[in-house]
Structure formats: C-alpha cells, structure tokens
Amino acid sequence: MKTFKLGGVHPPENKLSEKAPIEVLAIPAVVSIPVSQHLGAPASPVVAKGDKVKTGQLIAKGAGFISANIHSSVSGTVVKIDDMPDSSGYRKKAIVINVEGDEWDEGIDLGSELVRECNLTPQEITARVNEKGIVGMGGATFPSHVKLMVPPGKKAEVLIINGVECEPYLTSDHRLMLEKADEMLVGITIQMKALGVTKAIIGIENNKHDAIEHLSYKVKDYPGISVEALKVQYPQGGEKQLIKALINREVPSGKLPIEVGAVVHNVGTAFAVYEAVQKNKPLMERVVTVTGKNLKKPSNFLVRIGTPVSELIEAAGGLPTDTGKVVNGGPMMGKAITNLEVPVTKGTSGILIFPEREAARKPVQNCIRCARCLNVCPMGLEPYLLSVLADKKRLEECEVERIMDCIECGSCLYICPSGRPLLDQIRVGKAEVGSMIRKRSQH
C-alpha cells in the first residue's frame, strides 16, 4: 500500500464520530462573521450597520488577488461591524448579524438533485470559484481560485484530491465522502476542466474502508478519476507528502506543487466548488466535527459560518465538566481557543474537547539526543537543532538548515520523550527567518 517514505508518526486514531451522519445545526440567533477567514489580505465589508442582508449575499469583497469574498450565512440585520475577539483573543474585524428568518438570495439553487452538466469555460469556472469565496477547506484556507490558475510556463498534469484526513479525531471529510460522493465527484470533474487535466486521484487513508469502497464504486461513472487507498500515517494530508505518496514525485524546497505538475485540493473544497458552480451557492456553511472522549455525543454538523462554537458543543451534549482544553482543529495541528463564543470560520474542520488529564503538556526535560525527532520529520529536517538555533536567535544558520521547509505538522513535538517544545521554538524562528528574508528581498 502506498505512503510517503520519509518520517511520519501514527498517533491513536480516535475517530469517535465516524459513524455519526452529518446533522444540520439550527441557525443561531446572532452570527459574527470575520472578514479574514483565509490566507492573504482581509476582505473589505460592502455592507453597513443597519443593512438588511439575505442568506448568501456578498457582505465583504476580497481585497487583491490572494483574498476571498465573504458571504452572509444567514438573513437578518447587520448590527455592527467591529473588532471582535477571535480564537486567540486578539481582536479582528467581524460583521455581526442578527438573524431574522432564513431568506435566501436570488439565483441560488436549493434543490438537492444532482446537476452533472457543466458548460462553463475554464476561465468562467475560476471566476465563479473566486466570486463565491471558495477557499481550501482542509484548514489552511488558501483561496482556491489561485490554485485553479496554472501559472504561465507551467503545466498541470494531475489533480490530487485530499481525502486523507490524517489528523486523529476529525471525521468531517470522511462523512462528506460518504454522504455527498456524487456532488464531490462532479466538483472534481469541474476542477479538472478548469485545470485542463484528464486525470484525478483521490487519496484516502486505509482507516476509512467504507469511504474507499463507496467512492471506488461511484467513480466508475466519472472518467479520469481514480481512488487510491493509502497506509495510515501522519502527516499524509500535507500537500508534499500526499504528492510523494500518490505519484512518487518530490516538490523541491521552497516550490509549489505545480512545479511537479500536481495540484492538490481537499474533498471539502471539491464539494464547495460543486455547490458554487452548479448551484450558484457561495461558501457560507461547512461540516464541522465536534468530538472528545468525554463528550456525550461526538457529531458531525453542517454549520453556518459565524455560529459560536458554544452552540456546537451544546448540540453535541454540552461541555464535559472535566474539560481541560478546547481545540480548534485536530490534536496535532489545532490551536486551543481562549473563548467559546468565537465563531466557526471557513477553516474550522473540527472542535476537539480534551479532558484535563490529556490536556496538560509533559514537563520539559533535557534533550537526550535520541534522534527520534529526526526519524519522524516528514521534511527530513533536524528539529532538535533547529529549535536550539531558533532559541539562540542564530537565524542565518536556521535558514541554512531549511527552517522554512517546516510544515509545522508537530510530529517532532509528539514523539519527543523529553517533552521539549521543539515545534514552538521552530515556529518562532520560522517567523523571524521569514521576516529576515522579506527584509533582504526589499533591499
């Protein structure tokens, strides 16, 4: 069975919610929609306080090429446009809407029947994806229209669809593949048309047997698409790791996947592209896994963007009394949130509730030079060395040791028997080296 060759770990999978079908969560009374839910420049609001908005209406326009439009996820009145605390506690601009009914914007097809025919040209597809604010749904939230435009001089050969979901606990992509397979496959066909490729591979880890079986059966109707089962290993969902696993090509350091003729999209993105192109529906809701060992009812919800996290937890049985940490994302790359009133955004793939016993970090001890971090690093870096260099501010040496190649997967931190803050130090160093490189290129 295929997998990537370098490094990797296999944490306990804990897919508690894999059997829970996607439930539609009730619309909350108030939503708070941040204008920066994607990588790149924040969108600029096009509505004002007191305006009436409909579900699916454009409320903030993407500023620049790498940015994304934001649409209202509810119908109601804009009560304020102000800085609201996000999951880190820092205040970011958000549009707060009081919900009144659920009236949809004209032109959005709400029917559930499958539309297979797509007569748009590749440029029209990219424009539609841009207009509807589609971003990468795997968590990195990179604007999708940018990825669908092949830069001049490069040629896309294969579209890779990421159904790996290598993060433990998370099951939103898994449920989507089971329940919306046809829509997703049409979405992939549309993306293939936009990129001008004839081949697409869906990579799925071998712990999702039902999804592999279901999709292998369904793809027979869709020429050019194939399904590949992959050995369970983290971080297989990383772009570079997935390309290596599926087509055995290596993306050079500092380059994008298009360099080796590949474009990678998440299954959630494929579904969003289907809805945008075939149903004219903007990205204003997403599937979120709410899970945790002591949670009463681990679930997968279809949630309107801007819904407070507390409502999701309430719907999943309420916050357990021994909660130590609430994490936005998976256990490996997610970030603990400081406040349960923060909204669900386009990049929220899961809400994970850790009991107190599991939330605490190991006490930090001395490095015993066991080199386990070296063995598990999927980018072939030396985390023990990078962390020390970054801590001592030896930034030039960090750059030579390829700190910018770090994908921040956290495998080193997971495996370290001494509980050293390897990734934390590398992250600080990476940010500093990044700004050093930017400064240098300005001169």
Added chain:
Amino acid sequence: MNEITLISVVSLGAIGSVAAIILYMVAQKFKVIEDPRIDIVADKLPGANCGGCGLAGCRALAEAIVKAESLEGMNCPPGGNEVMKDIAAALGLEAEEQDPMIAVLRCNGSRENSPPKVKYDSHMTCAFAHSLFAGEGGCPFGCLGCGDCVVACAFDAMYMDPATGLPVIIDDKCVACGACVKACPRSIIEMRKKGKKDRRIFVSCINKEKGGPAKKNCAVACIGCGKCVKECKFDAITMENNLAYIDFNKCTLCRKCVPVCPTNAIHELNFPPRKPKVEVAAETASE
C-alpha cells in the same frame, strides 16, 4: 662530538633561520596598524558588551568613536556621563551631557487587576505566547509574564514577581542598555528619563483599544477618557488611539494628572507621600 649531532644542529638551525625569515616577511606584509587610541577608549568603557550603545559591544563603540573623531550621537548608557567625559578628555573632544535614562514597565495588568481567564502551559517565552494568543488576562497589549525581558537583562536588574506575574525593574541596577525593550514582543518596556531624584510619572498602560473592551480585561487600563490631557498645563500629555502618553521631556513632575485618572493608570514613582488634604476633607464630609 659525533657526526649525527652536527648534522642535526646544522640542518635544524638552517630550517629555523629560513622559517624566521618567512615569518618576518609575512608579518611585515600583513601588518595591521591599529589606532592606539582605540585601546585607550576601550579600556575606559565598562566592558559589559551589553549593546546599549546600539553597536555590537564596547570595542565596536571604541572603534566608532575613534573613527568618527567626535562623540556626537555616541553614548554608553551603563557608563553614563562620567565615562563619556573621561573619554572626551582622553581624546580631546567635547561630550554632550545626556540625561540618565531608566527602563519603565508600562503595564500594571497583575493577576489582581487583570484576572487570568485561561491557563497557558505551552512554551514559556513571550515571543511564542505573543504569536499564539492575547494573554491569560485577555489584554492583547498587556504583559504576557513569561519573562523574556528578565532573560535578556545582563545586569540582574529585573526579576519576575510571582505574586503579580509582572517583571520588576530594580532602579539601582538598571543601566538603561535597552536589552529588555528589544526583547519584549509587545514593546511594553520604555526607556524614560530618570528624572530629578529618580522621580517619574508615566501612564502604566499601552492598550490602544476603546475604553469598554480595555476595561473589560483590566481594571487599571487607560480608557482614553482624556481627563489627564485637560489637567496638564504643560502640554506634556497627548492622546492617540485611545491611549494617553506623557512626554518625559515636557513633564514637570507636578503630578496633578495622577489623581484625576479614573482607572489609576498613571503612576508616580519615588515621590514623598501626598499631604492627606483630600482624605481629611472626605472624612469630614462623611461625618
């Protein structure tokens, strides 16, 4: 004397003299002529290599002074005016008098004033905590309490107070080298004029949020009400982005702004206790 001894003495002597000639020639060819004044100046500097002058270390400052042949813009904060005068005398230059400076912590978000709402147990450095979240108290401008400034201080002039979770600056030890200012990711520490008799008045807050959110996270935040600006007769206080700032060059240390601040965000240091005029008045009123 046998033959072997003779051969070895002669041959080794020959090799030695050839090597000596080569070494002499190389030494002449690559001779570095250094201004002897650099050594004189370097000897007068404290030798702590703290970087407070903005250069790599004491020797770098000495080289810069000798090269520029002037003391303009050069200052050794730990050495102070005495050292600079000494150097000026040795080089026959003029040293301008500099006001002594001191590091001032512009945050009073202690555990009591800004109670922790979440617990941080990750990597204990401010640089990382700053990139992760707003802080345990919730103020995105306030002190994170991981002590990057204390680590940066080469003069043992700072320590973390476990009760408040804030760093404390020891006035007698601080030499104003500025290492802590650079280390703080939130620029909370400011270099301010030491003032007459070490007396200082400053706004102990750098929160630029509006009054409501600022006060929600911290009881002693500057809420930007502007009362101090109105009270100040010397135009020393300015209001920008909901935050008052006291210009230490204009401040006359009259300390009239201190009691008008509704959140007690303005601090006075090393002043004698106020005459209890106000308190007496309050007591008689209550009677």
